[in-house]
Amino acid sequence: MVVSHQIPMGKYATSIDDVRAAAKRIRGVGHRTPILTSKTLDQLAGRKLFFKCENFQKIGAFKFRGGWNAISMLSDKDAKKGVCTHSSGNHAQAVAYAALKRGIPAYIVMPNNSPGVKLEAVKGYGANITLCEPTSEARQTTLEKISEKTGAEVIHPFNNPNVIAGQGTAALEMIEDLGNLDAIIAPIGGGGLMSGTCITTRSLLPNTKLFGAEPKGADDAYRSLKEGKMLPQESPNTICDGLLTGLGENTWDILKDHLNAIYTVSDDEVIKAMKLIWERMKIIIEPSCATPVAAVMSPEFKELKGIEKVGIILTGGNIDLSKIPF
Amino acid sequence: MVVSHQIPMGKYATSIDDVRAAAKRIRGVGHRTPILTSKTLDQLAGRKLFFKCENFQKIGAFKFRGGWNAISMLSDKDAKKGVCTHSSGNHAQAVAYAALKRGIPAYIVMPNNSPGVKLEAVKGYGANITLCEPTSEARQTTLEKISEKTGAEVIHPFNNPNVIAGQGTAALEMIEDLGNLDAIIAPIGGGGLMSGTCITTRSLLPNTKLFGAEPKGADDAYRSLKEGKMLPQESPNTICDGLLTGLGENTWDILKDHLNAIYTVSDDEVIKAMKLIWERMKIIIEPSCATPVAAVMSPEFKELKGIEKVGIILTGGNIDLSKIPF
Numbered sequence: 001m002v003v004s005h006q007i008p009m010g011k012y013a014t015s016i017d018d019v020r021a022a023a024k025r026i027r028g029v030g031h032r033t034p035i036l037t038s039k040t041l042d043q044l045a046g047r048k049l050f051f052k053c054e055n056f057q058k059i060g061a062f063k064f065r066g067g068w069n070a071i072s073m074l075s076d077k078d079a080k081k082g083v084c085t086h087s088s089g090n091h092a093q094a095v096a097y098a099a100l101k102r103g104i105p106a107y108i109v110m111p112n113n114s115p116g117v118k119l120e121a122v123k124g125y126g127a128n129i130t131l132c133e134p135t136s137e138a139r140q141t142t143l144e145k146i147s148e149k150t151g152a153e154v155i156h157p158f159n160n161p162n163v164i165a166g167q168g169t170a171a172l173e174m175i176e177d178l179g180n181l182d183a184i185i186a187p188i189g190g191g192g193l194m195s196g197t198c199i200t201t202r203s204l205l206p207n208t209k210l211f212g213a214e215p216k217g218a219d220d221a222y223r224s225l226k227e228g229k230m231l232p233q234e235s236p237n238t239i240c241d242g243l244l245t246g247l248g249e250n251t252w253d254i255l256k257d258h259l260n261a262i263y264t265v266s267d268d269e270v271i272k273a274m275k276l277i278w279e280r281m282k283i284i285i286e287p288s289c290a291t292p293v294a295a296v297m298s299p300e301f302k303e304l305k306g307i308e309k310v311g312i313i314l315t316g317g318n319i320d321l322s323k324i325p326f
Numbered sequence: 327m328v329v330s331h332q333i334p335m336g337k338y339a340t341s342i343d344d345v346r347a348a349a350k351r352i353r354g355v356g357h358r359t360p361i362l363t364s365k366t367l368d369q370l371a372g373r374k375l376f377f378k379c380e381n382f383q384k385i386g387a388f389k390f391r392g393g394w395n396a397i398s399m400l401s402d403k404d405a406k407k408g409v410c411t412h413s414s415g416n417h418a419q420a421v422a423y424a425a426l427k428r429g430i431p432a433y434i435v436m437p438n439n440s441p442g443v444k445l446e447a448v449k450g451y452g453a454n455i456t457l458c459e460p461t462s463e464a465r466q467t468t469l470e471k472i473s474e475k476t477g478a479e480v481i482h483p484f485n486n487p488n489v490i491a492g493q494g495t496a497a498l499e500m501i502e503d504l505g506n507l508d509a510i511i512a513p514i515g516g517g518g519l520m521s522g523t524c525i526t527t528r529s530l531l532p533n534t535k536l537f538g539a540e541p542k543g544a545d546d547a548y549r550s551l552k553e554g555k556m557l558p559q560e561s562p563n564t565i566c567d568g569l570l571t572g573l574g575e576n577t578w579d580i581l582k583d584h585l586n587a588i589y590t591v592s593d594d595e596v597i598k599a600m601k602l603i604w605e606r607m608k609i610i611i612e613p614s615c616a617t618p619v620a621a622v623m624s625p626e627f628k629e630l631k632g633i634e635k636v637g638i639i640l641t642g643g644n645i646d647l648s649k650i651p652f
Contacts, residue, residue, distance in 0.1 A: 034360060036382070055608045056362075275647060282381045282610040282643035317608035321601060326647065 006206045007199065013250040016203035018165035019196065022069040023172055029068060029101065030058050033170075035177055040280045045296045050181070050311045052174045055285050059093040059121075061242075061316030062170050062193055063157075067094030069166030070155050071102055079104050081151035086132075086139040088114040089242050090316055091157040096127035107152050109142045111135075117320045158192030159248030168196025174311050175204050182306065183209040185292040186313040188221040188262065189243035191251030193315065198258040209307060212255070212262040213291035215240045215270060221247055221255065222262040230256075239267045239325060242288030242316065263295035270294050275326045277314075284317040287325065332532045333525065339487035339576040342529035345494035345522065348395040352495055355394060355427065356384050359496075361503055366606045371622045376507070376637045378500045381611050385419040385447075387568075387642030388496050388519055389483075393420030395492030396481050397428055405430050407477035412458075412465040414440040415568050416642055417483040422453035433478050435468045437461075443646045484518030485574030494522025500637050501530050508632065509535035511618040512639040514547040514588065515569035517577030519641065524584040535633065538581070538588040539617035541566045541596060547573055547581065548588040556582075565593045565651055568614035568642065589621035596620050601652045603640075610643040613651065 009015050036051045054062035071083055082105030085095045092108045099106035106127040110119065111134035122129055132142040147154050156163065170193070171184060184201055188194045194212050201208050214222050217238030224231045224247060233246035247255070265273075270287050273294035277285050285293075292312050295301055335341050362377045380388035397409055408431030411421045418434045425432035432453040436445065437460035448455060458468040473480050482489065496519070497510060510527055514520045520538050527534050540548050543564030550557045550573060559572035573581070591599075596613050599620035603611050611619075618638050621627055 060608060278610055278647060282386060284604055284608040284610060321604060321650075321652065324647075324650065 006202050012199065012254050013161035014164040014168065014196065014199055014254070016199055018161065019168035019172055019200050022065070022162070022165040023169045025069055025072050026065055026166065026169055030064050031056060032173055033057050035174060036281060036283070038281050041276070044276075045310070046302050047307060048309045049296065050174070050178055050309065051281070052170055052311060052313045053283065054170055054313060054315050055283060055289065055317030059090065059097050060318045061090035061094070062167060062313065063090040063094035063316070064097065065169050066160070066163030066166035066192055066196075067091065067155065068098040068101070070160050070162035071095065071098040073162050074153060078153055081153070082107060083155050084108070084143060084146050084150070084152040085155045085157060086110070086143045087157055088118055090318055092118070092122050092127075093125065093318075095155050096122050096125035099127065100125045105150070105152065107146045107150060109139055109146065111139065115320055121318075156248070158190030158245070159250045161250060164192050164196045164199070164250060166196070167193040168200040170313055171197040171200040171311070172204075174313070175200065178309070178311065180205060181208050181309050181311045183211055184311040184313070185211040185213055185295060187240075187243055187288055187291045187315055188212040188214050188255070189288065190245045191221060191247045191255050193313065194259070195251040195254035197313065198254050202258050209260045210258055211295070212259055213295040214262055214264050215243055215291060216264045216266050218243050219264045222264050224252065225256065225259060225262055228256070239270060240288040240291060242286065243291065263298060263301060265291055265294035265298065269298070271325050273297060284319065285314055286316050286319040289315040289317065332528050338525065338580050340490040340494065340522065340525055340580070342525055344487065344491035345498055345526050348391070348488070348491040349495045349498055351395055351398050352391055352492065356390050357382060358499055359383050361500060362607060362609070364607050367602070370602075371636070372628050373633060374635045375622065376500070376504055376635065377607070378496055378637060378639045379609065380496055380639060380641050381609060381615065381643030385416065385423050386644045387416035387420070388493060388639065389416040389420035389642070390423065391495050392486070392489030392492035392518055392522075393417065393481065394424040394427070396486050396488040397421065397424040399488050400479060404479055407479070408433060409481050410434070410469060410472050410476070410478040411481045411483060412436070412469045413483055414444055416644055418444070418448050418453075419451065419644075421481050422448050422451035425453065426451045431476070431478065433472045433476060435465055435472065437465065441646055482574070484516030484571070485576045487576060490518050490522045490525070490576060492522070493519040494526040496639055497523040497526040497637070498530075500639070501526065504635070504637065506531060507534050507635050507637045509537055510637040510639070511537040511539055511621060513566070513569055513614055513617045513641055514538040514540050514581070515614065516571045517547060517573045517581050519639065520585070521577040521580035523639065524580050528584050535586045536584055537621070538585055539621040540588055540590050541569055541617060542590045542592050544569050545590045548590050550578065551582065551585060551588055554582070565596060566614040566617060568612065569617065589624060589627060591617055591620035591624065595624070597651050599623060610645065611640055612642050612645040615641040615643070
């Protein structure tokens with residue numbers, strides 16, 4: 001592999017060396033997830049697609065990578081007080097699972113309207129759950145109280161540089177396995193996965209295009225990139241429950257410099273893409289995970305020239321099977 | 327690998343050499359499907375499980391193997407008149423796809439109450455479909471008429487020795503990849519997969535236990551093994567739409583000598599097992615495919631001693647997503 005450090009060390013919160021170090025920590029603890037292909041999907045997209053299956057990752061989502069990397073890096077002294085975060089989704093499971101693996105307490109703040117299936121999953125990893133009102137303020141203040149009281153380290157779901165480094169290992173494995181790719185596309189919520197993917201890809205494959213995918217109903221990154229400044233996520237409205245959050249300073253800092261474009265997709269397109277993957281590839285992906293699939297199937301994306309091999313990060317497969325949207 | 331020919335050549339319709347030859351024909355045309363594992367499933371079963379994912383095979387089921395092997399073996403003279411079969415399920419798709427690959431016509435007789443999704447799939451591979459009344463007699467006489475009129479070769483879904491040889495390649499790949507296994511378990515419909523699996527496994531791993539799984543509502547093989555003679559399938563009643571048929575002379579001949587046991591499972595157990603695989607492994611399997619999973623989760627199976635590593639053939643993932651049974 002040609003290693004070309006296109007990004008000066010120290011320019012961002014996370015470097016390619018951080019990603020490589022994260023990969024070593026993750027090896028043997030997480031799964032090196034398979035990359036699947038489908039001739040039918042290739043035909044529909046008009047190019048070759050490579051699906052990095054993070055739905056097969058520990059806890060069913062890429063979030064394991066960042067959670068484990070950040071938690072395994074804590075000193076024994078810091079770690080023994082435990083870790084905490086607020087999340088109703090895959091990051092909560094990632095932190096709970098990583099804490100269980102390290103043998104330290106996890107404190108998870110979850111909104112009191114979280115689906116039972118998600119509460120059960122987090123409980124299943126032995127975490128202490130605190131329910132709060134379903135507002136950003138309540139989540140933040142509850143988290144601060146718990147952190148203060150317990151001394152537990154707050155693990156931010158995407159702005160934490162070690163989380164970004166962990167998420168960058170998915171692209172690292174994909175590039176190691178496939179060599180060159182003309183483009184890589186992944187969903188953007190808080191931007192942890194996408195910024196880690198940017199660091200990895202720009203360092204190893206400087207000419208590869210980097211695309212984000214967002215729901216039209218939560219398109220803050222799209223608007224931010226257009227305006228050239230980080231805009232907040234305002235009243236998101238989408239089926240993609242993993243992409244409701246706004247960006248962070250550290251993730252935006254990377255995304256603004258390296259993203260080639262962001263494609264936005266409707267919830268209808270997401271549901272169609274999700275069903276397509278279930279039907280043709282026989283694997284389960286959650287709605288947020290279907291955004292890049294919907295993007296590559298869009299007429300706009302199909303018009304792109306000079307892009308033959310596209311890597312798609314399938315981010316997760318955690319969906320309540322009693323609430324399938326088709 | 328220790329090659330121990332426990333089965334004299336010529337004893338059955340299909341030999342290990344036939345399976346090996348089939349493997350060569352299938353290589354590069356079909357997928358060498360992955361073998362997945364799950365710690366959660368291992369814990370639930372109380373032993374190590376290895377899932378051979380034929381739901382990722384061409385046409386979404388292992389049936390591709392037998393269909394392709396039989397059709398690719400036809401002489402050019404025989405092949406040019408085409409192939410025909412009656413099936414409303416995965417074998418229909420396998421024959422249609424294999425014929426398309428070989429560039430010859432396929433004539434498929436399907437009952438006129440076949441779900442639209444199955445008709446579409448077979449049509450999608452360019453086959454000529456003839457609808458008939460949904461009775462065994464109508465299917466058989468319609469097929470005979472078509473074969474007579476066109477000269478197309480009838481490809482029996484399971485009693486054809488070359489189909490059995492093709493189905494035996496799934497176990498062959500599994501044994502090549504994993505080495506020793508204490509047991510292999512697969513569903514039994516007409517017995518094509520299970521008899522091919524017996525030939526392969528008894529030849530390569532003489533001491534490995536061979537188990538079948540059947541729905542309680544279509545337990546002809548279970549009853550046959552108990553009685554020591556091939557009994558017909560009588561008014562089957564199960565959600566497992568791929569396991570409704572009776573055995574054939576060639577498959578029974580092998581099964582009666584080599585099966586260690588057949589486990590029968592209720593439709594409720596099948597649905598529970600299917601949901602478990604969807605939720606925890608993030609892959610889609612159809613009801614028939616869930617029977618061996620349900621079997622290994624049963625108290626009866628858990629009591630077995632001396633069986634640590636179990637290979638499970640996940641046979642297919644073709645399910646109408648608008649009719650998920652949970």
